[in-house]
Amino acid sequence: MLLRNAPLGALTVIALVCCSLARAQQAEAPKSTETLNYGVEWRFVRAGEVSLAYGAARQTDMKVKSVGLVSTFIKVDDTYRAVFDDGWCATGLTLVAHEGRRNRETRVTFDRAKKKSSYLEKDLNNGSTVLAKEMEVPACVQEATGGLAKLRHLKLAPGAATEVAISDGKKLAMARVVALGMEKVQTPLGEFRSMKYEAFLFNGVLYSRKGRLFIWISDDEKRLPVQIKVQLPFYVGNITLQLEKVQ
Numbered sequence: 001m002l003l004r005n006a007p008l009g010a011l012t013v014i015a016l017v018c019c020s021l022a023r024a025q026q027a028e029a030p031k032s033t034e035t036l037n038y039g040v041e042w043r044f045v046r047a048g049e050v051s052l053a054y055g056a057a058r059q060t061d062m063k064v065k066s067v068g069l070v071s072t073f074i075k076v077d078d079t080y081r082a083v084f085d086d087g088w089c090a091t092g093l094t095l096v097a098h099e100g101r102r103n104r105e106t107r108v109t110f111d112r113a114k115k116k117s118s119y120l121e122k123d124l125n126n127g128s129t130v131l132a133k134e135m136e137v138p139a140c141v142q143e144a145t146g147g148l149a150k151l152r153h154l155k156l157a158p159g160a161a162t163e164v165a166i167s168d169g170k171k172l173a174m175a176r177v178v179a180l181g182m183e184k185v186q187t188p189l190g191e192f193r194s195m196k197y198e199a200f201l202f203n204g205v206l207y208s209r210k211g212r213l214f215i216w217i218s219d220d221e222k223r224l225p226v227q228i229k230v231q232l233p234f235y236v237g238n239i240t241l242q243l244e245k246v247q
Helices: 007-017 068-073 144-151
Strands: 034-042 045-055 059-066 076-085 089-099 102-111 116-123 129-136 161-167 172-187 190-200 212-218 225-231 239-246
Touching (some): 045 068, 045 144, 059 068, 076 144, 172 225
Antiparallel strands (some): 034 239, 045 059, 059 076, 076 089, 089 102, 102 116, 116 129, 161 172, 172 190, 190 212, 212 225
């Protein structure tokens, strides 16, 4: 689906899967529209920007783009949209990915009644079908952005864990999420006392590449995802998303 061997391809993977988490008890979802803007750092340089908008109409929209020096050798301009039923149960998603010479459109439909998903990926350069498949899924399955919304309302104590069925349309897996403990995180918006989580999505769980995924959620009434970090092998390096603006 993405440029698996490139740093910004890894960035896009992070933005789309870093929060496909948690089926634990939650508070009510935000009723108003909210947009979270992140800056992305890779190898100590600003490599990209991520914008994630939550609407009141059971829909999320995310944009991922490369910037600066990184954009001169890997230009990324991806648009992602997901729609849900109650409880952030995914009903469909669309990804339009422009990454260098690679231009793809992916559409996934989750049929909750039939407990099946339908995946279709097309090459926008020539109109050919890259991959089409169907598979069985639970009646309620999580995707990336809805999963992040659920994670924001978890009330896990340090050391506690939860699991959930997650899918990107191509693979179904059980994701384990562990609350590691409270930490202070410094961001462009200031310092936040935050719960640090680790989500086990890499190393063959949902994604084959090796890595570790950490998410920091502010310990206040807003429950903001203030930082996201993926630790990848040394030849790729760590990629960090930090919250810069909330609208």
